Amino acid sequence: MPKLGVNIDHIATIRQARRGDEPDPVAAAVLAELAGADGITVHLREDRRHMQERDVRVLRQTVRTHLNLEMAATPEMVAIALDIKPDYVTLVPEKREEITTEGGLDVIGQGDRLVQIVQQLQTAGIPVSLFVDAEPDQLKASAQTGAKFVELHTGTYANANSEEEVKRELEFLTKGGAIAISLGLRLNAGHGLTYANTRPIALIPNMEELNIGHSIISRAVLVGLDRAVSEMKALVV
Numbered sequence: 015m016p017k018l019g020v021n022i023d024h025i026a027t028i029r030q031a032r033r034g035d036e037p038d039p040v041a042a043a044v045l046a047e048l049a050g051a052d053g054i055t056v057h058l059r060e061d062r063r064h065m066q067e068r069d070v071r072v073l074r075q076t077v078r079t080h081l082n083l084e085m086a087a088t089p090e091m092v093a094i095a096l097d098i099k100p101d102y103v104t105l106v107p108e109k110r111e112e113i114t115t116e117g118g119l120d121v122i123g124q125g126d127r128l129v130q131i132v133q134q135l136q137t138a139g140i141p142v143s144l145f146v147d148a149e150p151d152q153l154k155a156s157a158q159t160g161a162k163f164v165e166l167h168t169g170t171y172a173n174a175n176s177e178e179e180v181k182r183e184l185e186f187l188t189k190g191g192a193i194a195i196s197l198g199l200r201l202n203a204g205h206g207l208t209y210a211n212t213r214p215i216a217l218i219p220n221m222e223e224l225n226i227g228h229s230i231i232s233r234a235v236l237v238g239l240d241r242a243v244s245e246m247k248a249l250v251v
């Protein structure tokens with residue numbers, strides 16, 4: 015059974031809408047862990063649109079499961095990771111103008127630069143995962159970097175509009191998973207997974223961890239709303 019890594023970026027997105035201090039992603043991480051999360055995932059974006067560096071530093075001190083830091087492969091972010099030392103790093107592609115991550119890393123296109131970053135992090139004791147599409151050539155290039163894990167990008171599967179497309183994308187991910195394992199990589203997956211589409215991904219052989227955020231936080235807002243309203247109502251009567 016795969017582990018569940020809960021991505022709490024979306025808590026910070028709500029906080030940053032007012033640049034205030036609530037809701038606190040650190041408190042969210044504690045609640046997620048108490049509810050059974052096996053890991054906490056945060057994406058420290060270069061534009062700091064949600065998680066802030068301070069959040070990651072405090073999480074490093076408070077997370078009791080494991081802390082997965084998603085980040086771009088840049089010198090600034092590598093320096094932060096080497097300083098904070100998360101339990102592992104997931105290297106992801108980033109575009110300033112994107113609403114969310116749009117696809118996997120182009121590992122082939124980055125050549126030695128990525129190899130050096132993977133080596134630098136892993137030499138410092140931080141295992142690296144590469145967030146990639148399940149393309150055989152990208153998986154081969156991922157293995158050649160020496161990274162310990164890949165995280166298969168499930169966004170295209172999640173956005174599929176027809177049963178046929180879902181089936182095709184699931185087959186693509188399942189084959190990609192088998193290729194990753196045959197190359198000696200460990201296997202994670204994530205992006206866009208929901209209560210409706212996660213189960214088939216969890217059943218992919220050798221899947222170790224699913225990282226899920228937006229759907230969990232969206233549901234939390236709705237299932238928690240009645241309590242939040244009744245607590246406020248009690249104050250205004």
Ligand SMILES: CC(=O)[C@@H](O)[C@H](O)COP(=O)(O)O
Nearest residue numbers: 023057084106113114115205
């Ligand atoms: C790489 C990835 O899939 C996650 O980082 C996810 O995209 C959540 O972060 P954003 O909400 O910033 O896109």
Ligand SMILES: NCC(=O)COP(=O)(O)O
Nearest residue numbers: 021204205206225227228
């Ligand atoms: N790497 C995927 C992740 O952390 C969560 O993505 P999402 O569930 O917020 O789309």
